[in-house]
Amino acid sequence: MDVVTTGENNNSIYYEFKSITHIPPKNFARQFLKDLEVAENLEQIKWYFDGRKISTLNKELFLEELEKVEIDDKLISKWTSNLQESTKKSFLEFIDDNFNIIFQIK
Numbered sequence: 001m002d003v004v005t006t007g008e009n010n011n012s013i014y015y016e017f018k019s020i021t022h023i024p025p026k027n028f029a030r031q032f033l034k035d036l037e038v039a040e041n042l043e044q045i046k047w048y049f050d051g052r053k054i055s056t057l058n059k060e061l062f063l064e065e066l067e068k069v070e071i072d073d074k075l076i077s078k079w080t081s082n083l084q085e086s087t088k089k090s091f092l093e094f095i096d097d098n099f100n101i102i103f104q105i106k
Helices: 028-038 059-068 073-080 088-097
Strands: 003-006 012-018 045-049 103-105
Touching: 012 028, 028 045, 028 059, 028 073, 059 088, 073 088
Parallel strands: 012 045, 045 103
Antiparallel strands: 003 012
């Protein structure tokens, strides 16, 4: 994360600023999974991409990068505990469903 601020209820907000032309960014999966480890809810994670460098975010490319890496079972459970099953597949579906909350072009 590039910047951490304090939001409402003293919750930390973790910002990642990317000024790149190729997505997903290098080491995306490692950086993103670290953010998920420290955050308690998705509103705490903000990844902003420079709109002067890119015009769209291809969600499938981000999900493909997450599919390639090993994801700790504890992390999967943390984010999918309220779903029917806590699997890597359900975790990736959770990220897919919430992609626009986390990743934005500014």
